[in-house]
Amino acid sequence: MNAETKIESRELSYAEAIREAMDIALSTDERVVLMGEDIGVYGGAFQVTGDLVEKYGEDRVMDTPISELGGAGVAVGAAMTGLRPIFEFQFSDFATLAMEQIVNQAAKVRYMLGGSVSVPVVMRFPAGSGTGAAAQHSQSLEAWLGHVPGLKVVQPSTPEDAKGLLLAALEDPDPVMIFEHKILYKMKGPVPAGHYITPIGKAAIRREGKDLTIVGTSIMVHKAMAAAETLAEEGIDAEVIDLRSVRPMDRETVLASVRKTGRLLCVYEGVKTLGVGAEVSAMVAESDAFDFLDAPIVRLGGAECPIPYNPELEKAVVPQVPDILDAARKLATGAI
Amino acid sequence: MNAETKIESRELSYAEAIREAMDIALSTDERVVLMGEDIGVYGGAFQVTGDLVEKYGEDRVMDTPISELGGAGVAVGAAMTGLRPIFEFQFSDFATLAMEQIVNQAAKVRYMLGGSVSVPVVMRFPAGSGTGAAAQHSQSLEAWLGHVPGLKVVQPSTPEDAKGLLLAALEDPDPVMIFEHKILYKMKGPVPAGHYITPIGKAAIRREGKDLTIVGTSIMVHKAMAAAETLAEEGIDAEVIDLRSVRPMDRETVLASVRKTGRLLCVYEGVKTLGVGAEVSAMVAESDAFDFLDAPIVRLGGAECPIPYNPELEKAVVPQVPDILDAARKLATGAI
Amino acid sequence: MDSIDDVANAPYAIRHYAPETLKDALRKMFLIRKFEEGAEDSYTRGLIHGTMHLSIGQEASAVGSCMALTDEDKITSTHRGHGHCVAKGADLGKMFAEFFGKETGYCKGRGGSMHIADPGKGNLGANGIVGGGLPIAVGAALSAKRLGTGAVTVCFFGDGANNEGAFHEALNMAAVWKLPVVFVCENNKYGMSTSTERSTAVANIADRAVAYAMPGKTVDGNDFSAVAESVDTAVARARAGEGPSLIENVTYRWRGHSKSDRNRYRTKEEITDWMARDPIPRMARLLIDHHILSEADVDAIEAEAEATIKDAIAFAADSPDPTVDAVTRDVYTDEIAA
Amino acid sequence: MDSIDDVANAPYAIRHYAPETLKDALRKMFLIRKFEEGAEDSYTRGLIHGTMHLSIGQEASAVGSCMALTDEDKITSTHRGHGHCVAKGADLGKMFAEFFGKETGYCKGRGGSMHIADPGKGNLGANGIVGGGLPIAVGAALSAKRLGTGAVTVCFFGDGANNEGAFHEALNMAAVWKLPVVFVCENNKYGMSTSTERSTAVANIADRAVAYAMPGKTVDGNDFSAVAESVDTAVARARAGEGPSLIENVTYRWRGHSKSDRNRYRTKEEITDWMARDPIPRMARLLIDHHILSEADVDAIEAEAEATIKDAIAFAADSPDPTVDAVTRDVYTDEIAA
Ligand SMILES: Cc1ncc(C[n+]2csc(CCOP(=O)(O)OP(=O)(O)O)c2C)c(N)n1
């Protein structure tokens, strides 16, 4: 993950990397404010803001009442008038309360107003299952926002990208939605010190390979990498692409890989139907890369049900490494 | 559209057909109530409820305050406890305010509660562009709800189906979301009298053909039919499928057609990226029908921008007949 | 005259309920306390996955608010809902089984702590969405009114929830339509870490009743009798077709918000202070003072509650897990191929 | 002493504004009226596509509420926003051009009537979503407070909007954070066809201020001076750092809600009654009575407004349409390939 180009790099957790990005932003740009429920003294439901309130005070790290629609709207209005708010949803599921402000206002204001105003707001959405919090606290709704022109939507899978994409989002003049995976918060990885940017709209090739392309998003990138190791032992050489950005989607990186491998597997945690993988598949199927396809495009997505509570059920409804292995083997060996 | 199987059939508009369905429901089932903003004496923003309040009174045809989240939630609670509410959003765009109740409650309650309760609520969403009402009153958001297990999502394209799907929705024990296209409200067509049902989850083949399959949704079915006429004159024989149901999606009908024609064009008004056509494409690309494909799968969807106000711009951002013709010709003649 | 024996001046609860009813109320309060302690213990022992929100300290509010309700009447509950569930007559074994994610649980292991419901007893369910139950409660009240069932809905929610738009929309509609619903705000001073002072523009949440032209009342939520009196009055009003009320039970949660709470937002003193106002001994004292129970009776009720919980935990622990194959069952009433 | 000439007892407007300012206010009221009439006429002549919401009858509320504002101060407006836009100093030609969908319009033809905005003058825009502007206004006030600009935001919304959750959440946050924002509810008695009696649980919307511990005041919204007095006071309070207020301007829209309105929900008499309370002659009379203008001056102002609108319409009609090729321009600030 091109750490070699960076001056200094330490091991940080994904949550720490995000906090560091916010710390840099708060210390270098007076316009930056953090807003969200219990992000102050509590440190955030997932301890992402941590102790930032002690360093920057309650005026910069603002606990909001439990008012997602209003809170998101305040962030939008503030962004239109000179602040650079970073709004944290406590769980991405609560974005269901704020879709009006995100979709009708943040995403459309600039266009509706003929370009006279931009809305540089950043919103953070702790997403995904695996915490035993059941159906209303475990959703992966990035596909909804990916469907909305005017927004940019990213899903960092590593600490380095979590920091770099947040810093990129803050420099972006338009609304950027960051879907963070809760289970990744504690994952550690190398993170360059200081300010740097991970470009929005660029996928990353996490592993080169020639036999098939696995496009994964968020936590599924790690599962895909684990599967790729095993596949390699079996003589199947998988290329693993971390999509990173749902909107805009990095067409070129995906197509180039498919042209090379001729086989595509999409792995994502969101519900399979109309999830991010549907777009990846359709984008490839309508491109010139179609002619290079040697097999159907396979998708592994979340099951067609809400996320259940029981831990075994919870695991069963999202793709796991054995599922990826199974699908990849079939795809690579022509069994599909 | 199998009118021959029905006893009696008159020409009604799409709006009249919906009103007739509600009239039948109100008169035969005491549990049915209509709820929505200005659906009473005003007759609904699109005059769909019309004068029903005069016939059934304000207790059965209830004007709600302008409170979409609360109103939808009241409908959900009422459905859990014995009523059969039909909730009208004034514009589908305002569903952004009610996603919490639709997605976290209506769609999930049954599953979260282990099957001990059903939520037989029907919601109606006047959707789509073409009225000059701009970005916040013209969206096509069916893909969002199609992504949500627990919901059923349909898009009638004809007066007959508008009535039949609504009556089917009322008999369904689970939440059914009906996306109606505003521009279709005045369109006339044959509608059988009395009670009948259009099954949820079944696509309709509107025109048989052998050279390519056009899967359209909602108003795009009519544009596809118009294009098919012209194509026929040019010797291109298009099969036109009206998808009708986004969730569940009628896999078999679509695949059978693609196996026959080898070419697929999806036409939908929602934003192209992550719109309904993405799922249609991905569903085909991962199926056995893939092997029958002679060309890439082409999608025509809404442009990647909010719906603009100016009428020429407004037309330019959604697929029109010439766009369909153009795409179909290229697809059929191997130019793609 | 000894005021304790002056029935006319006795607290509401003493005047209004039969001794057996009061005894049952105390039993339920103990059951809630023991349930929560058992849950905490099970969590520590790794038997529970996920999160949980304990209502220790709030027992009088849960039980007192359900006194006038029958099984036909409904409640909607919250993420902190175990107490409401017990108060509405739930089976403790099925509750624990749900908590343990078992097939025998109220939700067949699909819901967990935040979704326990008991529709048969009129409990429409806990809710993971703050404020999520408010419009649903209004919907249940609408059904009751339209179908003429005479049922009343008690809608529980927290002080934090009162800043959600759903609160406003729900109370307004209930008032406009004069629906039989009682809004019971359990004001335990904090929504997670955020105090009402830092999040809520009014001194008392019940003051907001003015905005909906409904009666509003702030009550000592640790005083069983005061809670029961206020909610009973509101339920009677609702049943008589006079519309909704807003009752604010001021109380306190002894434990952290959930297991992730570092408790940095309130002082030890504040917590100890409130622990001294424990609603359970207070209720026991009331019944003893009024000669309804002896100290020994109280001890017996407590011991019995403890045994019930033990059995419930054993039932849950011994119950089978749901089968993974059936994971998509119950998404729809009629199974469909999605 | 002739009370009319008794300056100390004169209405607020007379005491507080310079004659030129008052003249300008009347001019704006005429401009709004003529704008709306011109819009209606253009609609009838097929020059306007889509829908529109006219504010004829509500001119005193729009103009009176903006008296204390400079170009640094912000407003947020509604679907019925032409008046607010004019009051905040918009260019009439650009407004009509937007209405006609032209490239020279405020939104380059992309927004239309429901999205006209003029950020340069502090107008953050009309809004197609009822209640959509309320949180945005609070956000603008938050910016002003954090950045120390001293700016105040006036947030316009209708009686119908006051039942949206956004109203509740916005007012609560503004109060908790003591932000410089004035909430101006234009209560024209109906949200579309639904009267406040049938939709709103309180008699006066300003009564809801209690729920946010902020000052609330119900004002005769057709009395320019009364509106200006109340909002000026609230603006001064906001500017002094004392937090938000809620002002309710009771007024009436003469026309239907929009072009699809069959007007079945109100009587002819009610409409005629309110037309007799026309805010414009009332304002003119005030200025004449206080010797600020002569009848002839008023006529001249009206004629001038009429001419301005004529020119604005001509400008709009002659302006070019946007080019279809550029339809996806301005979705993002930096063009991206989506
Ligand atoms: C819509 C929504 N926002 C935020 C949360 C996260 N959350 C869960 S409980 C809680 C605090 C709720 O406070 P209150 O209503 O006072 O209930 P209490 O926990 O004090 O019983 C929060 C913020 C949520 N579950 N739903």
Ligand SMILES: Cc1ncc(C[n+]2csc(CCOP(=O)(O)OP(=O)(O)O)c2C)c(N)n1
């Ligand atoms: C969220 C939302 N719900 C419904 C509508 C449709 N609608 C547009 S204006 C209106 C009435 C608004 O009433 P009010 O706030 O009193 O403003 P008025 O039109 O009277 O000026 C309605 C229901 C909308 N635009 N947005």
Ligand SMILES: [Mg+2]
């Ligand atoms: Mg609380």
Ligand SMILES: [Mg+2]
């Ligand atoms: Mg109004």
